[in-house]
Amino acid sequence: MSPAAAGRTVRPVSIASFAQAQNVRRDDVHNEVEGLLPVIEEVFSTIGITKDDVDFICSGSTDYLIGGPFSFVMALDAVGVWPPRAESHVEMDGAWALYEAWVLLQEGKADAALVYSFGRSSLGDLGEILTLQLDPYYLAPLGPDIVSLSALQARALIDAGKASEADFAAIASRSRRDALGNPKAQVRQDVAVEVLLADDYVVSPLRRHALPPITDGAAAIVLAAGDKATRWSERPVWITGIDHRSETHSLGARDLTTSPSTASAAAMAGLGAGPVDLAEIHAPFAHQEIILKEALGLDDAVAVNPSGGALAANPLMSAGLIRIGEAANRIASGGADRAVAHATSGPCLQQNLVCVLEGA
Amino acid sequence: MADSDVLHAKHVLEYPYSRSVGPVIGAFLTALRDGRFVGVVGSGGSVIVPPTEYDPITGDDTGELVEVGPGGVVESWAWVSHPRRKHPLAHPFAWALITLDGAGTALLHAVDAGAPDALSTGARVTARFRPAGERVGSMSDVEAFVLEGGAAR
Structure with a gap:
């Protein structure tokens, strides 16, 4: 284990446990708390602990999906917070909640933390909801939906000679096929590139398969440091580096064909210190995998998204945290020694988090 | 249970904040109301449009306002x-x-181009403003851009 990343000394923190809900197009039966309950139960019982064994709880979710303020407070019922305990929340993907918990563990103020996230994308119209995250003066008043903005990025990539529509279809085909090995994934099928290329355009140049599915889901991770990390795992999976960076919200001031925030987060996380066996990349749109692979400096020997990735299941607020969990599971099971996980937020990969994981 | 027995309550969720757009965004929106575009000089000398109070890349304060457009080039x-x-x-x-x-x-x-094969990256377009009496100082004061020399409706 190498505790040094980009010149910083980090306290070793492990991904001790990971659980996720079945990713589905629409869960009409369970509310947010009911959807989370079995996930929280599983993430604890897998390693034989209870909520009383963690010192800190941090969650990631957004009020805009449920359409009500402070919805994360209600979600705490899925954990049960009596007696009172330290708790926090980010209005972001759970990967950023994990980052906050990791920072607290770095400060030595906690030895174990529960991180969870949830979101029911099916409740509203994502084409309108996600527009609310944009610049409120120059972008949001025009009503550009996330598919349209992603299509502008895809066209820029094609124009730059970095990709073709067939490349997007090849990524979607591989992701859906890989998802056949992931019982929690939503879109699981063996479908040829030629078949996908017959899809209609949603917003050209993006065809249906290049878009993420709409997914209801939830996920949870237990972080552990010190004795707990070694006691709770036969083969601890250590976070050797983690960092996140953001780019301007001025969409037209960015080069949409590159991801400098991913590249700088990767450098800060120490990704370049050695090769990785696999990458779990949060690329909701097929073309974004190409941009992220380049920014992370991954060659074709690295297995990308063996879980199927976000093209096979994209539960908003959890899809990034799930990347970290999927990568950690493959190391814990001995299938990999070093991996990189990535999460994104905002339009066209505006903000990016990179997490480097290593097996003991 | 008949529909008429079901209790209904209207619920409007809103975040009723009011915001001041400040001297730079305000100048841009005011210019739109007047039927023109302004940008702001960034720290590298390049003109940022739409303008911000800080350079989006360096974070430095931006400088003077300059007129730009109304024509331009499609980047994507x-x-x-x-x-x-x-x-x-x-x-x-x-x-x-x-x-x-x-x-x-x-x-x-938006570009009102009629059909996708009429448009390409690098195409020249120009703004089609709404009539003066309908402009209020917002992005929608520009109805759409149109191809230079061939305006679709």
């Missing part, structure tokens, strides 16, 4: 066959990132 575009409820046009159109003449960054807006 995406064709919408089925416009959504809140899109600027009700018929098929293109979203485009447009670098206005004199600007160093691109502005997002």
